[in-house]
Amino acid sequence: MTPPAPENPAHEAPAHEAPTDExxxxxxxxxxxxxxxxxxxxxxxxxxxxxxxxxxxxxxxEVLGLVGESGCGKTTLSRIxxxxxxxxxxxxxxxxxxxxxxxxxxxxxxxQPVFQDPYSSLNPRKTVSQIxxxxxxxxxxxxxxxxxxxxxxxxxxxxxxxxxxxxYPGQMSGGQxxxxxxxxxxxxxxxxxxxxxxxxxxDVSVQSQILNLLLDLQKELGLTYLLISHNLAVVEHLxxxxxxxxxxxxxxxxETAKLFAxxxxxxxxxxxxxxxxxxxxxxxxxxxxxxxYPNPIDPPSGCAFHPRCKAATDLCKARRPETIRDAAGLVxxxxxxxxxxxx
Amino acid sequence: MSxxxxxKVEDLRVSLPVDGGTLNAVRGVSFDVNRxETLCIVGESGCGKSLTSLAxxxLLPRRAKREAAALAFDGQSLQGMSPRGxxxxxxxxxxxxxxxxxxxxNPAYTVGDQLMEAxxxxxxxxxxxxRARAIALLExxxxxxxxxxxxxxxHQLSGGLRQRVMIAMALMCxxxxxxxxxxxxxLDVTIQAQILHLLLELKRxxxxxxxxxxxxxxxVARIxxxxxxxxxxxxxxxxxxxxIFSDPQHPYTRGLLSCIPVPGRTRPGEHLGxxxxxxxxxxxxxxxxxxxERCPLAREACARxxxxxxxxxxxxxxxxxxxxEEAAA
Numbered sequence: 001m002t003p004p005a006p007e008n009p010a011h012e013a014p015a016h017e018a019p020t021d022e023x024x025x026x027x028x029x030x031x032x033x034x035x036x037x038x039x040x041x042x043x044x045x046x047x048x049x050x051x052x053x054x055x056x057x058x059x060x061x062e063v064l065g066l067v068g069e070s071g072c073g074k075t076t077l078s079r080i081x082x083x084x085x086x087x088x089x090x091x092x093x094x095x096x097x098x099x100x101x102x103x104x105x106x107x108x109x110x111x112q113p114v115f116q117d118p119y120s121s122l123n124p125r126k127t128v129s130q131i132x133x134x135x136x137x138x139x140x141x142x143x144x145x146x147x148x149x150x151x152x153x154x155x156x157x158x159x160x161x162x163x164x165x166x167x168y169p170g171q172m173s174g175g176q177x178x179x180x181x182x183x184x185x186x187x188x189x190x191x192x193x194x195x196x197x198x199x200x201x202x203d204v205s206v207q208s209q210i211l212n213l214l215l216d217l218q219k220e221l222g223l224t225y226l227l228i229s230h231n232l233a234v235v236e237h238l239x240x241x242x243x244x245x246x247x248x249x250x251x252x253x254x255e256t257a258k259l260f261a262x263x264x265x266x267x268x269x270x271x272x273x274x275x276x277x278x279x280x281x282x283x284x285x286x287x288x289x290x291x292x293y294p295n296p297i298d299p300p301s302g303c304a305f306h307p308r309c310k311a312a313t314d315l316c317k318a319r320r321p322e323t324i325r326d327a328a329g330l331v332x333x334x335x336x337x338x339x340x341x342x343x
Numbered sequence: 344m345s346x347x348x349x350x351k352v353e354d355l356r357v358s359l360p361v362d363g364g365t366l367n368a369v370r371g372v373s374f375d376v377n378r379x380e381t382l383c384i385v386g387e388s389g390c391g392k393s394l395t396s397l398a399x400x401x402l403l404p405r406r407a408k409r410e411a412a413a414l415a416f417d418g419q420s421l422q423g424m425s426p427r428g429x430x431x432x433x434x435x436x437x438x439x440x441x442x443x444x445x446x447x448x449n450p451a452y453t454v455g456d457q458l459m460e461a462x463x464x465x466x467x468x469x470x471x472x473x474r475a476r477a478i479a480l481l482e483x484x485x486x487x488x489x490x491x492x493x494x495x496x497x498h499q500l501s502g503g504l505r506q507r508v509m510i511a512m513a514l515m516c517x518x519x520x521x522x523x524x525x526x527x528x529x530l531d532v533t534i535q536a537q538i539l540h541l542l543l544e545l546k547r548x549x550x551x552x553x554x555x556x557x558x559x560x561x562x563v564a565r566i567x568x569x570x571x572x573x574x575x576x577x578x579x580x581x582x583x584x585x586x587i588f589s590d591p592q593h594p595y596t597r598g599l600l601s602c603i604p605v606p607g608r609t610r611p612g613e614h615l616g617x618x619x620x621x622x623x624x625x626x627x628x629x630x631x632x633x634x635x636e637r638c639p640l641a642r643e644a645c646a647r648x649x650x651x652x653x654x655x656x657x658x659x660x661x662x663x664x665x666x667x668e669e670a671a672a
Contacts, residue, residue: 069531069533069534070501070503070531071501173621174388203387203388203558204387204558204560204599204602204603205387205598205599205602205617205618206387207602207603208601208602208603208604208615208616208617209617209619211604211615212614212615212617215612215613215614230531230532231532232532232606233561233603233604233605233606234604236604236606236611237604237606237609237611237612237615238611238612256611257611260606260607270533271532271533273536274532274533274535274536275532275561275606276532276535276536276559276561276562276564276565277561277564277605277606277607277608278560278561278563278564278588278600278603278605279564279565279588280564280565280567280583280584280585280587280588280589281584281585282564282565283543283565283566284536284539284540284543284565284566285536286536286540287533287536287537289533289537293531293533295487
């Protein structure tokens, strides 16, 4: 019952091959991240595995969606990709080259974040032009005169009138602020943007404008996105592929259309079932997930999803499933079968 | 003729003094909610939906001014009711779930004390009975180790857990009416589905009436009996959920519906619809159609007060186009 040899056995690949179009923009190889957490007074501490042996590729020019419930490790994963947090073990490769903590600046030039809340992610005491040009100053890019020009061009790019350059975030609407946050990310002309819930804090009509902007920017600039969102409708609209995360592990990676047509992992199935499409009279679906998300300090045995899985067997309780990497993507479930190779 | 609605709101107006005049945030909102009915109020930031709910509960900030032709709970006027009378109602027969749990949980008391307080204040029950009810409700909103949670303080809980504690607190006395302001917006989709399930169950079994304020059109479609769309302090369209979603009449409602991606219906990667522009300032005497500046169909006639045009039982739209169509018919 061993799965077929993975297409890309992470640890065997030479680390310094010349980048080609096939070289992933970003790659995680067996990345784990643990936190020490207190178990309570006088009870000592224990390890919480926020990210557990994740291998994932972000291909050049794609939008990869990352979905999962709060506490599944999505944000830790994005912080590792941004270089804001070193992995406890494993490797992060940018354009095929390993990046260590010392290369934080180099990495920041190529990978930029867009955060959820444009109210808290912008400094209220700085003007828009100061906010957007800050990365240029930090990285010492261009002369001050050039910077003003680059800032103006970037404001054009995100659809903000140039006159807002001297405004403060407090004078702007939520949608405008998120455009400022996107401009700040774009000003370094990065290759990758890590968008963590980019529209969750926004009104519906503003959300669609920001999604349209993200789509346009991706096409125009050939950007690669990692899109973290709990809104699966948004993920379906933007992403080419989707990675589903549960308790620190990636349990399924599939092309978006295939995932929505037929998820392979029961957890992905339950997540999709809880999407509320605007269909009156359909009622609220029963996801059959049972009650709570497990405590990550004390993860269940075997397959971590088994206590909530309606198809769980004794095997699921006893043993963690192998990771199946096949033509369809990745799945980690005892009940899944490897997809046949395309003829 | 018909039963007394559990909540009656007629021509509700809320204004706030601000720099440079008066902000007319709620400009004549009317609706009824019957027992066992779910009314969803849909709208975006600044449309006045949250102030509407605070006005009903008598929880407006002190500087705000409330006026209404009628504001009644189960036939009993809430205007002019003594603070004591109001406190007796709130938390007992009518409860509110707020968007931001940290503002309504007291950081100095444990979750258990706060949950039990509602029941101990309003009912003759023992502490152990109150405690048992608190545990049962925490479990129903999907909180594990409920017993242990009772001893915890709000800051020890995650945002999602706090929100669920709030929901459990609102349910403690088995209220007849719950006003919930974005109760599930901050929660995971899986928990959201579970909590909406619970609310629908209470509605079916106990005849709970629900006023749900949200901008999530998926939630609205799935749980609303009736919908009121608000814009710029006014109700611009009302109808059943089926009517609003299959036959939206107001240009704003149509715009909103075009903005959301729907798996299987919107084409991935293509532009979504949008409602360009921003909400108008409601400071001073604002009388024209609030949506005029953003409306693709705006015309000169929109620059005056627009009334609600009835389109049928419980169905109405506030738009000059409906007025002229009605005149033509």
